[in-house]
Amino acid sequence: MKIAVCVKEVPDAGASRRHDPAADHRLVRDGDPALNPFDAHAIEAALQHAEGADGVTVTAVCMGPASAQRSVQKALALGADDAVLISDDALAGSDVLGTARVLAAAIERGGYDLVLMGQQSADGECWVLPGVVAALLGWPVLTQAASLSIEDGSVRIDRQAEAGYEKVGASLPAIVSVSDAINEPRYPSLKAIMGAKRKPLEQLDLAALDLPAGSVGQDGARSIVRSVGDPPPQPGGTVIEDDGSAADRIVEFLRERNLV
Amino acid sequence: MGSLLVYVESSEGQFTTGSLGVAAKAAALAGELSTSVTAVVVGPGASERAATLGSHGVGRVLAVDGARGDEPSATEVADAVVAAVRAESPLLVMANASVLGAEVAGLVAGRLGLGIATDAVDASISDGSVIVTKPAFDDSVWVECGWAGEGETAGVALFRAGSFSADPVNGATAEVVGIEPEGSERHVEFLGRAESTDEGVDITQADVLVGAGRGLGGPDQFGVVESLAQALGGAVATTRAVVDAGWYDYSTQVGQTGKTVAPKLYIAAGISGAIQHKIGMQSSGTIVAINKDANAPIFEYADFGVVGDLFEVLPKLEQAIRESS
Numbered sequence A: 001m002k003i004a005v006c007v008k009e010v011p012d013a014g015a016s017r018r019h020d021p022a023a024d025h026r027l028v029r030d031g032d033p034a035l036n037p038f039d040a041h042a043i044e045a046a047l048q049h050a051e052g053a054d055g056v057t058v059t060a061v062c063m064g065p066a067s068a069q070r071s072v073q074k075a076l077a078l079g080a081d082d083a084v085l086i087s088d089d090a091l092a093g094s095d096v097l098g099t100a101r102v103l104a105a106a107i108e109r110g111g112y113d114l115v116l117m118g119q120q121s122a123d124g125e126c127w128v129l130p131g132v133v134a135a136l137l138g139w140p141v142l143t144q145a146a147s148l149s150i151e152d153g154s155v156r157i158d159r160q161a162e163a164g165y166e167k168v169g170a171s172l173p174a175i176v177s178v179s180d181a182i183n184e185p186r187y188p189s190l191k192a193i194m195g196a197k198r199k200p201l202e203q204l205d206l207a208a209l210d211l212p213a214g215s216v217g218q219d220g221a222r223s224i225v226r227s228v229g230d231p232p233p234q235p236g237g238t239v240i241e242d243d244g245s246a247a248d249r250i251v252e253f254l255r256e257r258n259l260v
Numbered sequence B: 001m002g003s004l005l006v007y008v009e010s011s012e013g014q015f016t017t018g019s020l021g022v023a024a025k026a027a028a029l030a031g032e033l034s035t036s037v038t039a040v041v042v043g044p045g046a047s048e049r050a051a052t053l054g055s056h057g058v059g060r061v062l063a064v065d066g067a068r069g070d071e072p073s074a075t076e077v078a079d080a081v082v083a084a085v086r087a088e089s090p091l092l093v094m095a096n097a098s099v100l101g102a103e104v105a106g107l108v109a110g111r112l113g114l115g116i117a118t119d120a121v122d123a124s125i126s127d128g129s130v131i132v133t134k135p136a137f138d139d140s141v142w143v144e145c146g147w148a149g150e151g152e153t154a155g156v157a158l159f160r161a162g163s164f165s166a167d168p169v170n171g172a173t174a175e176v177v178g179i180e181p182e183g184s185e186r187h188v189e190f191l192g193r194a195e196s197t198d199e200g201v202d203i204t205q206a207d208v209l210v211g212a213g214r215g216l217g218g219p220d221q222f223g224v225v226e227s228l229a230q231a232l233g234g235a236v237a238t239t240r241a242v243v244d245a246g247w248y249d250y251s252t253q254v255g256q257t258g259k260t261v262a263p264k265l266y267i268a269a270g271i272s273g274a275i276q277h278k279i280g281m282q283s284s285g286t287i288v289a290i291n292k293d294a295n296a297p298i299f300e301y302a303d304f305g306v307v308g309d310l311f312e313v314l315p316k317l318e319q320a321i322r323e324s325s
């Protein structure tokens, strides 16, 4: 069985945020980009299945600039057997549809039985990608898995929906996204980090995926940002650093508001 | 001119408030554009209750009655929406970003090659077309999005849960037309829902909630929040991270797929403040947050924030409160 895990490199969540009108409205963050933390749970889910069954391989699949190699290495260090990085200048400015086209093409090329993704991308607040990729492949999609079982050529998940926990399932191949509480991702050992550098990492450009020009990147984008601005002003709260007196300061604040 | 097409979701034999809110918003936009709203409904008994959508501003309903399981699955709904788009050539497809709604929106966008704007919180008309407003980066910037669709249908708009009020606007009835979409070859199967686990504490009724997130570290660490809640005469609330991990009961969960609460005081401890959590507690009177990460999004909307270790702060807070009362 071949499992692919889609991974993305995202800006560091801890760093300050701004949008850059000079850079074509693209949203940028300071700090070093890193593996989307939600994707670590998808990798972990794949590894746990691989460790409990025979002949299961795990491939990390990433679309991103050449610098995303850092995040792909992280996926390999966590335990993926190999990786595919799709990088091409023509991919800059891709929207969700364009990104999905690239991932779907890479998945088709790799011939996977199961594709796992994180619950969302930390920078995009977007969790529709699994559905778009599934549609392009003609596969079923199951999202937000709190638990996952793979048996007899099918996959079943438990997940939380608005009306409570429910079970959904599908035959393989299928696309599944996992909740950030499905597991506790492992920390790569130093040995694993070193070993990752020797694992196969295949770099592909657009030509290798046979995608028509204009279907991806800025030209292919079908959803477009028209303007970027400040949010409506929010009355800012007070934030203090605990120096041992925080509890008293909270009580003082609550007393001012007649809450204690 | 094409209509605005809205997926109105059914769950347990009722239309969901989130998707009715999107229908109401669509009706307001349709008024400005001098067009109408068409809804797609799918599920057991869907066509029977469909006429009532008129009171939410829907003119016509395309209905698929029944489902393979007790509830329709994402692929079944997507089949219906795709058929509706092909038949009606709407200006735009609109849906509420529930778990199912987001799957459906993604499937529809992929099958029809449409652009999709996610996490929208509002929509308006600009130069005769619909545009949406969406916050980005934990709500720190606001973006206006449109579409560059080639055909008559511009794209798909997916709205953050709870963006619009779902109150009926009038008493009209909608025209209901049954449709039989071509089925997907490969389906998602809805296999059933877990029994409700309500343990008696109704967190929506509490004046004070102590919210406990993954920062608690494990299921045996909840003593600090439980005793603080007790000192304040309140109850413990949780996040999905805590509930999905099996640390605490689902009935205590706040957020998009949990409960919506508005206590006088919400103390968030070890909660990052993700948007899906915020949706469920942003109407609290006062929000106090304790988190050891100064960059946690919760500090952007807390009235009083403490950057610190909850295991240091909460016991002292409990003691101070017990002493002051």
Ligand SMILES: Cc1cc2nc3c(=O)[nH]c(=O)nc-3n(C[C@H](O)[C@H](O)[C@H](O)COP(=O)(O)OP(=O)(O)OC[C@H]3O[C@@H](n4cnc5c(N)ncnc54)[C@H](O)[C@@H]3O)c2cc1C
Pocket: A119, A120, A127, A144, A180, B098, B099, B212, B213, B214, B215, B216, B238, B239, B240, B241, B242, B253, B254, B255, B256, B257, B258, B259, B269, B270, B271, B272, B273, B274, B275, B276, B277, B280, B290, B291, B292, B293, B296, B308, B309, B310, B311
């Ligand atoms: C479709 C969908 C629906 C969702 N619905 C919901 C929902 O209904 N409700 C919900 O809550 N979430 C929901 N989520 C999940 C949501 O996106 C977040 O993953 C979740 O809210 C995170 O929970 P958390 O804050 O407990 O955990 P984390 O995000 O992991 O945050 C834990 C926080 O604890 C802090 N911390 C750690 N140790 C300490 C300490 N000792 N002292 C102080 N602070 C500490 C950390 O700095 C961190 O900020 C949904 C997601 C999706 C995609």
